[in-house]
Amino acid sequence: MSIRVEGLHFGYPDGVTALCGVDLVVESGERIAIIGENGAGKTTLVRHFNGIMKPTSGRVLVNGVDTATREVSQLAREVGYVFQNPHEQLFARTVRAEVEFGPRNLGYPAGRRRRLVDWALEATRLTAHSDAHPYELSLAERKRVAIASVLAMDTPIVVLDEPTTGQDCAGVNDVGSILAQLRDSGRTVVGVTHDMDFCAENFDRVVVMARGRIVADGPTAEIFRDDAVLAEAAVEAPSMTRLTRRLGWNRSAITVEELVSRLDHRERGPSDHPHGQ
Amino acid sequence: MIRLESLSYRYAETPTTVLRQISLTIPKGQLVGVVGPSGAGKTTLAQVMSGFIPHVFGGEVTGAVTVAGRSVRNTPLPLLVSDIGLVSQNPFNQLSGAKFSVAEELAFGLENLGVPRGEMVSRVDETLRRLRIAHLAERSPYQLSGGQQQLVAIGSMMVMRPGVLVLDEPTSQLDPAGSGLVFDALGELRERGVTVVLIEHKLEQLAEVADRILALVDGELRMDGPPSTVLAADELADWGIGRTRFTAAAVAAATHWPCGRPLPVTLAEAAAGFAEGAP
Numbered sequence: 001m002s003i004r005v006e007g008l009h010f011g012y013p014d015g016v017t018a019l020c021g022v023d024l025v026v027e028s029g030e031r032i033a034i035i036g037e038n039g040a041g042k043t044t045l046v047r048h049f050n051g052i053m054k055p056t057s058g059r060v061l062v063n064g065v066d067t068a069t070r071e072v073s074q075l076a077r078e079v080g081y082v083f084q085n086p087h088e089q090l091f092a093r094t095v096r097a098e099v100e101f102g103p104r105n106l107g108y109p110a111g112r113r114r115r116l117v118d119w120a121l122e123a124t125r126l127t128a129h130s131d132a133h134p135y136e137l138s139l140a141e142r143k144r145v146a147i148a149s150v151l152a153m154d155t156p157i158v159v160l161d162e163p164t165t166g167q168d169c170a171g172v173n174d175v176g177s178i179l180a181q182l183r184d185s186g187r188t189v190v191g192v193t194h195d196m197d198f199c200a201e202n203f204d205r206v207v208v209m210a211r212g213r214i215v216a217d218g219p220t221a222e223i224f225r226d227d228a229v230l231a232e233a234a235v236e237a238p239s240m241t242r243l244t245r246r247l248g249w250n251r252s253a254i255t256v257e258e259l260v261s262r263l264d265h266r267e268r269g270p271s272d273h274p275h276g277q
Numbered sequence: 278m279i280r281l282e283s284l285s286y287r288y289a290e291t292p293t294t295v296l297r298q299i300s301l302t303i304p305k306g307q308l309v310g311v312v313g314p315s316g317a318g319k320t321t322l323a324q325v326m327s328g329f330i331p332h333v334f335g336g337e338v339t340g341a342v343t344v345a346g347r348s349v350r351n352t353p354l355p356l357l358v359s360d361i362g363l364v365s366q367n368p369f370n371q372l373s374g375a376k377f378s379v380a381e382e383l384a385f386g387l388e389n390l391g392v393p394r395g396e397m398v399s400r401v402d403e404t405l406r407r408l409r410i411a412h413l414a415e416r417s418p419y420q421l422s423g424g425q426q427q428l429v430a431i432g433s434m435m436v437m438r439p440g441v442l443v444l445d446e447p448t449s450q451l452d453p454a455g456s457g458l459v460f461d462a463l464g465e466l467r468e469r470g471v472t473v474v475l476i477e478h479k480l481e482q483l484a485e486v487a488d489r490i491l492a493l494v495d496g497e498l499r500m501d502g503p504p505s506t507v508l509a510a511d512e513l514a515d516w517g518i519g520r521t522r523f524t525a526a527a528v529a530a531a532t533h534w535p536c537g538r539p540l541p542v543t544l545a546e547a548a549a550g551f552a553e554g555a556p
């Protein structure tokens with residue numbers, strides 16, 4: 001399931017132009033992160049993927065079909081979207097009812113529905129909170145309810161808007177495991193994040209946005225070596241990139257895992273064996 | 278100054294004690310980071326320090342809380358809020374609901390305090406510039422991106438210049454440059470004598486800016502000390518707080534880290550250690 005964005009412009013009714021000419025292709029099974037400054041248009045862009053926003057001009061195609069010709073309810077079968085702010089997404093009276101809403105609405109049979117809901121609650125460590133009212137939970141837990149609700153819809157494309165916001169270390173690791181499971185089951189995943197370390201650890205390709213445009217798009221390690229782009233988009237390199245630069249490595253590392261492996265193999269520069277070959 | 282003496286708290290109609298026997302003193306002008314896993318009671322602690330507990334949320338408080346020389350229990354909330362600012366975890370909850378532009382939103386609290394117009398305008402302008410949101414001044418606070426709204430929420434407290442500022446995960450939706458800006462601004466406030474309590478999951482940044490770290494787990498104050506000690510402690514990982522990437526790197530690459538050298542919590546410490554450990 002692919003996403004294709006062509007010449008996308010979007011203006012809010014009050015006159016704010018949030019997207020001014022975005023072109024992007026996300027192939028089936030890819031796992032991409034979108035990063036960039038506050039107000040760059042990340043949320044506005046990804047809300048076009050499931051059709052809750054429609055282009056002012058340009059096109060968004062999901063698996064070849066123009067979203068302008070589709071209802072949100074039709075696209076819900078293909079694209080799951082986790083809202084940046086869980087308040088905008090949650091409405092049911094219990095956690096379980098919230099998570100069950102999507103698959104029920106999509107008409108999945110009872111058995112499949114139960115399996116999906118159980119798995120989604122488990123993956124987000126919410127099983128013990130199944131009967132709680134979402135508003136009794138802490139903000140971080142509510143965000144996990146929002147993630148679980150989308151996972152339970154079992155869509156081929158999953159879009160997560162700042163999934164790690166407010167999560168503690170265990171919560172961030174859970175999101176990482178969820179991303180790995182989604183990849184292993186062949187899903188197309190788009191994640192919006194401000195956490196550069198998390199981005200480096202979990203995504204293969206990074207799209208950088210600033211002022212309503214995509215200013216860079218490439219493999220994660222390459223993007224994080226491009227200082228000009230990072231500065232333009234108000235982001236910074238991951239902790240390990242900053243550390244290895246400070247140490248004078250010719251080619252910086254992006255994750256702790258890479259740092260350790262290159263220390264062990266005495267690989268610190270471009271003359272070394274390229275990482276991962 | 279903030280002083281808690283054997284503070285315990287239970288929300289109304291719930292059986293569990295959410296904060297247990299917490300005693301601590303935070304002197305004026307200290308910047309204290311609070312870390313803890315989700316559900317540890319960090320937000321509850323912030324509400325205790327700012328008087329929302331017990332004045333807004335009922336529940337059962339035992340022990341004493343003194344902030345800026347006042348007993349929180351015996352001081353009415355309007356008097357407390359002129360001294361103590363709370364930036365709440367969800368920026369949306371913080372908006373007044375009464376104002377149609379970001380500039381007016383920032384002026385709202387000052388109006389209520391009766392600050393003269395000229396000073397109000399200059400304080401609002403200064404805050405807009407400091408947080409780099411001057412371009413949003415005339416926009417509706419409800420039609421902003423998540424991060425922009427969070428900056429407005431922070432600004433609406435900074436503009437009040439309280440002597441005590443409590444911030445509950447204030448940078449959770451900010452881009453890295455914006456987070457850096459907020460951390461720098463808090464460092465400056467500390468220099469000017471403001472007492473700052475900062476609840477944060479971003480351990481790397483906290484290590485750079487905090488004078489002291491409190492680790493809150495299951496409602497108990499488990500550790501209280503300088504960042505270099507608390508953030509390097511092994512227990513942090515067991516408690517689900519995790520560790521900085523710099524600490525994690527030194528642990529994972531133990532054979533490259535100089536024997537006997539304390540674990541790093543900042544970029545500078547990590548760089549110095551790995552440079553020395555390099556064969």
Ligand SMILES: Nc1ncnc2c1ncn2[C@@H]1O[C@H](COP(=O)(O)OP(=O)(O)OP(=O)(O)O)[C@@H](O)[C@H]1O
Nearest residue numbers: 012018038039040041042043044420421422423424
């Ligand atoms: N409901 C709205 N009405 C008008 N303008 C809006 C609205 N929501 C967002 N905007 C504006 O559109 C632009 C893009 O916002 P968007 O939410 O897409 O940014 P973002 O990249 O997701 O930012 P953040 O990292 O802060 O979440 C910003 O200038 C923002 O102020």
Ligand SMILES: Nc1ncnc2c1ncn2[C@@H]1O[C@H](COP(=O)(O)OP(=O)(O)OP(=O)(O)O)[C@@H](O)[C@H]1O
Nearest residue numbers: 138139140288291295314315316317318319320321
């Ligand atoms: N209004 C409330 N009524 C009853 N219990 C509550 C209420 N608010 C929080 N709790 C409970 O108090 C405990 C501490 O919650 P608190 O929100 O202080 O945690 P936290 O450390 O801020 O977590 P997070 O990192 O997720 O924000 C949790 O067990 C929570 O379920």
Ligand SMILES: [Mg+2]
Nearest residue numbers: 042043084423
């Ligand atoms: Mg956004």
Ligand SMILES: [Mg+2]
Nearest residue numbers: 138319320366
């Ligand atoms: Mg909290």
